[in-house]
Amino acid sequence: MFSAFRTLLGRDLLLAMRRRSDLFTTLFFFVIVVSLFPLGIGPEMNTLRMIAPGVFWVAALLASMLALERLFAIDYEDGALEQMLLTPQPLSLLVLAKVLAHWLVTGLPLVLMAPLLGLQYDLSSEALGVMVVSLLLGTPALSLIGAIGAALTLGLRGGGVLVSLLVLPLYIPVLIFGSGAVEATASGLGGQGHLSMLGAILVLSLLFAPLAASAALRISAE
């Protein structure tokens, strides 16, 4: 069972490495969106420091949502997804492997890039640390929740816009607690409470999202 998990994870990572440009699109989207805000708002450091948590989290949300389309679409088109539906291994485990590979390719680079971009916003090193931790806890949850939406909209016309309509409302709790953690740290209150809530969301979505996403895949591919 776990060898299937490892095989699928390895395969997805290999495929992503072969298509490196896809990998960088998400990352550059994140970098560009974050860098646009100082240009639009003005280089006032106090303002930038205040809006930084929100900007980073909204940019991460949008970047992870844009990447969702590719999560199942390629496998759906070349028929690999149907073979996965037919395997004796539990589908939710395979979905988890795919989501994990997807997060390693699109989510993790974004988390690693965030502290560097945070310097543009003059964040303190403490706030930067909390931001990395909050993104590290939050972005996998985003990928997991988004997998449900991606599975539901598989093969539909206008899938990209539709997936944002379905998934963004479900992303809101992650956004609130994620940016709340950074904000609380920056204002000296300590972000532990928010981080615990993010961890709870991650654990819950780890448990339930693969199940829901595999049910959605069965509905969409039938």
Next chain:
Amino acid sequence: MSSRFINWFKFSSPATFYPLAGRMVPVFSLIAAALIAVGLYMSFFVAPTDYKQGEGYRIIFVHVPAAWMSMFIYLVMAFWAALGLVFNTRLSGMMTRALAPTGAIFAFLALWTGAFWGKPMWGTWWVWDARLTSELILLFLYLGYLALQGAIDDNRRADRAGALLVLVGVVNIPIIHYSVKWWNTLHQGASVSISSGSSMSAIMLWTMLIMALGFWAYTIAVALSRVRSIILEREADTTWVQELAEVRS
């Protein structure tokens, strides 16, 4: 099955449910019209002026029942969605589909009347507090469901995909309901609760309950007449639909 029990599955077929719904729609429409007329009269002329909030508070007679209904309709949708996924009945998906627009309207109405109430009381149309935000998310969930339904051409897939989405979104309902208890925000706590009774005067409470029941009957009437159209649309090829008097004429 003994005669004491109603065979509920009999009405899970669109062919038997269609005439039943047709008989229920006028009854519930009349009840809704009567209750809402009485409720509106009471809310404008019978209920006393609030000593703190003045006349402006009267909007809660629409606001609170609309907010209740927006949450309750989502729960009913989740019930039909679960039933549809478990028993694979066609009618469940149609009921979910028929309830969604009404739920979205009530969610919008709750937000809209809340804004009208917030302007004189809080001095602002909108605040980002927990209950307002989660009601807004509820509206987005309704819209997402409707968009998903609209995007899928295959009815069977649309029903099942929508059902799954509704069940995923149902997490939000307890958050809305308890948001005023969990977070200490601007929106005041619930005025009515089962355990400790009401913090309002009896006449206001009665007005609100009558309005809520009126909205309830309205929802049933509208959802049933909408489900009748959906049945006709989806079952247009079947013989029983083509033999209906209203279709043949």
